[in-house]
Amino acid sequence: MLGRYQRGECTAEEQRRIRAWYDGLGAEQQLDLDAEERAALLATVWQRIATQTTGRLPTVASAVPAASRTNRTWPSSLAWAAAAVLVLGTGLTGVYLSRNAVSTPEGEPARSTAAAWVVHTNPTARPVAVALLDGTLVTLAPASSLKYPRRFQGPQRTVYLTGEGFFDVFHDAAHPFLVYTDQVVTTVLGTSFTVRAHAGQPSVVVRVNTGRVRVAPRSRAAGTPANAPASVVVVPNQQAVYSAARQQLRRELVAAPVLLAPQPFVFDNRPVAEVLAALEKAYGVSIAYDAAAVRNCTLNLSLGSEPLFKKLDIICEALGATYGKADGRILFHSRPCLPE
Structure with a gap:
């Protein structure tokens, strides 16, 4: 994204995201990770930087400056770190991990107890960034919460969202990424999209920036119309809207489609x-x-x-x-x- 930003090719929304993340680079917070988890996250971060800039996968030892291989906060004061943050499309210095223990929501399959759940709530007035250990990057909107395991285990990567979040999912075809809200579940392999599911709002909206996602109601209540779609696939410039009151899932164009392939x-x-x-x-x-x-x-x-x-x-x-x-x-x- 940084390269496109420097060439003036970013959309207005992408420019807004970059400016917002850059403004938050100075707000360093300690990452609550043990040494092994920090190493795993750092390796994934640099893998993403390399694949998005050079197309090659470096080793952590060759890619990360020696001064950075320590158990401390992310060095946002260094120019290379700021550039890396923008390439990744998020500000790692804004990450805050809460160790609140949260049980698996009722009705969901039991998962390994070895993967402790983490809850991240954004009480601030601006978006904050959350980096998951698989390389997925989430921008959490104000008054929103994300629940995820410290380590993904099993065939799926599952997280739970309340409020609004922008997801830049690390591609892993063997382990689909699922985002649950109260009403719908969104399934992806590797893409970027926004889920808006604030408590009390009449509809859940899933808007795609890149790639494809599948959106489905978490359950089909009695009285759901027989011709109602079980799920819809959404691509860029489309969004899925689910109304729980009407038991209605529909696909529609976004209000202002962005230019994806510039041409005369x-x-x-x-x-x-x-x-x-x-x-x-x-x-x-x-x-x-x-x-x-x-x-x-x-x-x-x-x-x-x-x-x-x-x-x-x-x-x-x-x-x-x-x-x-x-x-x-x-x-x-x-x-x-x-x-x-």
Whole structure:
């Protein structure tokens, strides 16, 4: 992410995250880890830095300065540490681990008692970073809590969230990562996404930044409609929204889709199908339309940095068309064009 930030390629949300994490670099707190756990976390951190910058996996001895291989707080005062934090997309100096013992929630399968549970609550007014020993990085929003085992054991990596958290999950195809809230469970292999599940709010929202996640209700209550989906798969620029009151799980587009694959939007008398395909590629969205209706339609226009839906408004105005949204897709409706 640091490289993209320096090249000016980050989205507005990613720039906000980097600035927020950088502002928190000076707030050093002691990591409550034993020597073995500290070594494991440090190895994973440097593995992530290496793979995201050079594509090679270093050893801890070769990658970490000798002065850093001690049992102390993270050296945020050093320039290399600040750069590493930004590459990883989180501020390790903001990590605080609470040793509160928490039992496994009722209804969940029993897990090894060797993996003590840790609860991290953010009582501050700004996001804080939590680094898990598997390399997963979590940004915990204010008034939110994350519960996780000190060491992941077994075939799955399971955590429990109350409130809101942004997850940058370390890829491990053999050990899926599961985020439980009161209402839904989100399953991933390696991706980044946000879960918003504040107590008392009517809906749980899962929004994807990269990769794919599967979202499912934790249970199907009596009276759930027979045609209700058991789960939905969500990709970037989509979100899953679950309403417990309605027993309804739906997939939808985010309010402001971000540009995923920058490209020019200059069209000189080009077919409408080509213009729509360019939008699909740029924003990673699916646009459904009647191919026969737009067969003879062409456009001569130049689009710039307008948001996706503004671009669609311009296209619709030029064609006398309309569009709607359903199930995470765009439905484009155009009148047939006469052949020239």
